[in-house]
Amino acid sequence: MASPELRVGILGYGVGGQRFHAPLVAATPGLAVSAIVTGNPERADRARAAYPEAAVLPDADALFARAADLDLVVVSTPNRTHVPLALRAIEAGKPVVVDKPFAPTAAEAERVVRAADAGVGLTVFQNRRYDSDFLTVRKILDSGRLGEVFRFESRYDRWVPKPKDNWREFGDPAEAGGLLYDLGAHIVDQALQLFGPAAEVYAELDRRRPGVAVDDDTFVALHHENGVRSHLWASALAATRNPRFRVLGERATFTKYGLDVQEPQVLAGLRPGDPGWGVEPESDAGVLGVGEDTERVPTETGRYERFYAEVRDAVLGAGAFPVDPASSLAALRVIEAARLAAAERRVVSLRA
Numbered sequence: 001m002a003s004p005e006l007r008v009g010i011l012g013y014g015v016g017g018q019r020f021h022a023p024l025v026a027a028t029p030g031l032a033v034s035a036i037v038t039g040n041p042e043r044a045d046r047a048r049a050a051y052p053e054a055a056v057l058p059d060a061d062a063l064f065a066r067a068a069d070l071d072l073v074v075v076s077t078p079n080r081t082h083v084p085l086a087l088r089a090i091e092a093g094k095p096v097v098v099d100k101p102f103a104p105t106a107a108e109a110e111r112v113v114r115a116a117d118a119g120v121g122l123t124v125f126q127n128r129r130y131d132s133d134f135l136t137v138r139k140i141l142d143s144g145r146l147g148e149v150f151r152f153e154s155r156y157d158r159w160v161p162k163p164k165d166n167w168r169e170f171g172d173p174a175e176a177g178g179l180l181y182d183l184g185a186h187i188v189d190q191a192l193q194l195f196g197p198a199a200e201v202y203a204e205l206d207r208r209r210p211g212v213a214v215d216d217d218t219f220v221a222l223h224h225e226n227g228v229r230s231h232l233w234a235s236a237l238a239a240t241r242n243p244r245f246r247v248l249g250e251r252a253t254f255t256k257y258g259l260d261v262q263e264p265q266v267l268a269g270l271r272p273g274d275p276g277w278g279v280e281p282e283s284d285a286g287v288l289g290v291g292e293d294t295e296r297v298p299t300e301t302g303r304y305e306r307f308y309a310e311v312r313d314a315v316l317g318a319g320a321f322p323v324d325p326a327s328s329l330a331a332l333r334v335i336e337a338a339r340l341a342a343a344e345r346r347v348v349s350l351r352a
Helices: 015-027 041-050 060-065 079-091 106-116 132-143 183-195 262-267 305-315 325-344
Strands: 006-011 031-037 055-057 072-075 096-099 122-125 149-157 198-206 217-224 229-235 245-249 253-256 286-290 293-297
Touching: 006 015, 006 060, 015 031, 015 041, 015 072, 015 096, 015 122, 015 262, 015 305, 031 060, 041 055, 060 079, 072 079, 079 096, 079 106, 106 122, 106 325, 122 305, 122 325, 132 183, 132 245, 132 253, 132 286, 149 183, 183 217, 183 229, 183 325, 198 325, 217 325
Parallel strands: 006 031, 006 072, 031 055, 072 096, 096 122, 149 229
Antiparallel strands: 149 245, 198 217, 217 229, 245 253, 253 286, 286 293
16 A cells, blocks of 8 residues: 655745745655745746645635645745744644755854754755756766866856846845845856865855846955865856856866756756756866867766655654755855955854
8 A cells, every 4th residue: 555645835936936836845755745835926826827736825724724634745935034934833743844045144043953953853945955957066076087176166156137027136135135145146056066164265246237126246255275276156147158167177177068957957848857858068068188188078967856755754753854954054154254245345254
């Protein structure tokens, strides 16, 4: 007899809920989208059409009133609400997935971690650890073919010359919007995953487009404790195609263009398991080598589906949650240091 599906309640049906959480939960064997919270009538209609068996609820109070009917809560709401909603889920005794950024500040993130220490499962949706390009970089590093790596370059660029009318760009800075908290939360996390803790942080956070209230052109430099230097960029005003990754080692360099395809695939109606899921075009294969002596490196297949499969197993007591919240807390400390470094135009030390 098959085990019953774990019932998942999703708080928020904006970009995160629609493009990532709900589709990935629904595509994961053993999980079911049981409830979706949105106060937006148009989004509510879309949620009912996409997930007719789920209850579509107007607010968080309605979801927590039926917490006994849920096995897992996902927080995919505006950044400033992540902490209070995560704490409500923990208080209700429900394992919780919190979208990135985990919290607006490291102190608030620590509060959530302490609350979960009582034995409630907690993880952070760092889905870009499962990007095809990042998985490829990991494989190259593990192969040892670069030799000792001394510099890591990562860019997540977009061309959005006209700001979008939402809290992420026009909202009060207290909303934790802007690229440092958005794309920066991913690229900082990836650098820390590859090369370990940062000892020093420098940053430049600029507002280039008229009217935006938060950074839309961002650079962060990390000096890791192991000596590697990471240079990380995110911009809404990059009009050309720039390398996604460049990794410099003493034996060779690896360069990779192109972005992971899983998000646009979801928008196009594809789901994990469909033909071509997570497969980048062959033209985006990276190049490894020295001078003219180079070779094309096939890109790994993206695997977003692994995140919720690991969450399912952890809830059932058959494995660990995919992202240790302590790692997201470390990334938040880097983000806070970057904000301070940019404001004071100096290098900030994270050494104890």
